[in-house]
Amino acid sequence: MSAPKKTPRSIVPLSREDWVKAATNLIAQEGIQAVAVEPLALALGVTKGSFYWHFHNRDELIHAALEAWEQDQSADVVTRYAGIEDPRRRLRVLLFAAFEDVENGRFFAALGVSSEDPRVQPYLWRATERRLAFGVEAFKALGLSETEARQRALLAYAAYAGYFQLLRATPEALEAVTDLSGYVRRLADALVPAKAARPS
Amino acid sequence: MSAPKKTPRSIVPLSREDWVKAATNLIAQEGIQAVAVEPLALALGVTKGSFYWHFHNRDELIHAALEAWEQDQSADVVTRYAGIEDPRRRLRVLLFAAFEDVENGRFFAALGVSSEDPRVQPYLWRATERRLAFGVEAFKALGLSETEARQRALLAYAAYAGYFQLLRATPEALEAVTDLSGYVRRLADALVPAKAARPS
DNA sequence: CTGTTTCAATACGCAGGCGTATGGAAGCCA
């Protein structure tokens, strides 16, 4: 066999998606400002020349990465948990799922890091709005008033955002909580009113 | 009195503290990376020449700002609230005070933004450790087990960190909560076990 | 009035990152 017809090109060419994926990882780890063309090219083993063939400029890459994330998002939360009937269960499942999706949590925290950046603001705002609205609905479905539902949803969301910010900034601080599910259970117990009175 | 003896110089010279204060404000608003010598000099109406007379380099300014913040910190929380006898009240007062000190909350959130920076990490870590430890003690004083106290303290701290992160990143999201004290009260109610059963 | 100290302006060199321009090599197509 005259060599199994290697890859089309002797050395595989980079696709646009390769760049986006690399950028996404970089954002999750070091934030937007770390997405620099030249270092990124270096890491991918090519030069700027390649980048500027695939993209018009740096902004285009950043937007592509954020866009990809947002797509995943909408495909995720809202659609998956709206199906659960019992609102109490829905809330708990939602909470657990949110905290367990560490990948997503890290990316979200990274966006918070770059929240000043006008490019990320719209994405951050939309994600927050969508999640918060979903939480409010869930709490209202439990019979809570608008005000109460808002407060609780915000509390839950702040606890979520704060958790992943801490995970990012001072992961040592979380070592105390080896049992994440216990932590989340406590959050759920604290926020979701029990059917029957539920002692701590 | 023959003119209140104007300022020593016709145009007031900048002090080292002026630079530190300006840097502190900048950090609170835009994070560490915004503390750049030349733009800062421009904002203060002078040039780099002034800066490098007062400071050895950029790092020295940053450390000075962080140091000043840390000093305020230790002078604050620990000393002021350890005096309150009733642990239940102590916790609530602490929570309210923490959320009401918006200035400090913003600065803390800004540090979270720059959490990758090796210069801020130690400060962030010490602040987190101190506050968390204080919270754990407070909860333990209520008779909770070590594990429970840790979980609740972390929960409270995450809610705190998350709140100010949201305030920073998507302040619009918090407009729903016009009543901050109601929000904090809910947090306190959720986390501090009531003496007698305490309906929402 | 002279010298010293304190604070600041100016000018310079350097590095990193963006974007452009241009050339080139490998595959595909005829």
Next chain:
DNA sequence: TGGCTTCCATACGCCTGCGTATTGAAACAG
């Protein structure tokens, strides 16, 4: 074989920010 397309390298100019060196000017001290 020649040409077109795809992907990338190289080289360049630009801007921003750091840090240094040197000069300068106002206050103070004698």
